[in-house]
Every structure is written in C-alpha cells, then in structure tokens.
Amino acid sequence: MSWSELVAEALGASGGPPVERLRVRPGEALARVGEHEVSLIRTVWPDPEWSRVCAALASQPMFRARVLAGELPEATERVFALLGLDLVPEGWGGLVATCSCDRWSGRCHHLSAVVRALGEEADRDPFVLTRWAGLEKRSMIELVEGIAAGTKSPEVPDRKSGDEDDSPLSHEGEDVSPDVFASRARTSSPLSPHAFWGTLAPPPPPALPEGAGDRVKAAAPGHVADELPGFTSSSRPLSRSK
Secondary structure (H helix, E strand, C coil): CCHHHHHHHHHCCCCCCCCEEEEEECCEEEEEECCEEEEEECCCCCHHHHHHHHHHHHCCHHHHHHHHCCCCCCCHHHHHHHCCCCCCCCCHHHCEEEECCCCCCCCCHHHHHHHHHHHHHHHHCCHHHHHHHCCCHHHHHHHHHHHHHCCCCCCCCCCCCCCCCCCCCCCCCCCCCHHHHHHHCCCCCCCCHHHHHCCCCCCCCCCCCCCHHHHHHHHCCCHHHHHCECCCCCCCECCCCC
C-alpha cells in the first residue's frame, strides 16, 4: 500500500478540485483550492518521541539502511504505530481542519482535495509526513545515523528547517511483522528499554501555528465565530460581539 493510499484510508478522503501551492511545515499543511484557503493542523511530537522512533529505526538493519539512504518505506508506518504514534493521522479527530468556504455542515470537498494532494506529495517525498509531525528529513537521518553509530544519544534531535533533498525515493512496502520490532529492538542508556517500549501518555492537543486562529475566525460566519476559542496564549475564549 502506497503512502497516498494510507493517507486516503486513514482520513477517508479522495478526489476534489485541483490544489495549488501545497505547503507543509511542522504542525500544519496549507494549500489553496480554487478561491479558498485550507489548513490541516496536527500534533507536533516532542523530541523524546522522535528519539524513540529513530532508536527503533536504527535498531533494525532494514529500516536503518533505507532511512540512511534517504528513503522512508511505507512499512515504517508500522514502527510509528507500534510506538503509539500516528505518522498518518488516524481519522479527522486528531486534526484541526479549516477552510474559508461557507460549508459548515460537514467536511467540504476542499479539505478532501488537500488530503489527496498531501498523499500524492508523500508518494514523491514521504518525509513530508515527518515534517508535518515536527522533524525534517535531514534531522531524522542524522539522528538515526548517530544512534546507530553510537555517536549520538537518543535524547534531543538537532532540528534543521527548510531541508531539501533530491535523492530518489523508493516506495516499496516491506512485509515485516510488528513482532520483529519487539523481539529485536536494542536500546542504550539513557533511553531505557522500559522507557522505549513503555505505555505512552495521551498526546496533547495540536499546537496551533501562528495565525491559525485568525483564519478560523475569518472563515466562521456570524455567531459561529463568537463561540470559537481565541487561540491565544492565555486560551481565553473570544467575547461575544456587542
């Protein structure tokens, strides 16, 4: 199953009008669909979670080799799932989705179009999904390489922004049982096996990128905007218009 198929299956969206200017940054995918601006906001994982992921990938020869070659095979989605993380969001409940159109009775076709475009982009460069979740391609490769070589402790990734890589990507899935990860995983201090495979606490609500609240308020008609949270640092609700 390709990345685009995984995205479509998880979010149940496909088709829709053409998408222009798709941009993905940590926590948000932005695009223009026709005359409308669309935003898909997701949770950005903290550094310890990325350390768990990269330690798991570094512990497996097949995944380690593929990541160090600049590839992210579809089977790595199982590694994220085993660690309690959803590289491809499981349903719309984990997203804050907004569109500037006037349809408020349900998800509009503009949102479906952006999901389709995001999946297609993931087929070309799967690391667009890791960027959406908070870690750039180059930073992820360097962390996996450092953990595998023993030169970097699996604590805090060195984050880089705007990383671009034209390396060809392979999208062939690997039929690997999740049991392999549990039976062959290797960890080292300071990341203990208990911490590595332990039960995760529920993730926090998605952090809203700067300006997201203004876009929601601008898109929300009438009294709907009055009931929306203000998305400020104090998290105080908007006051009702006088």
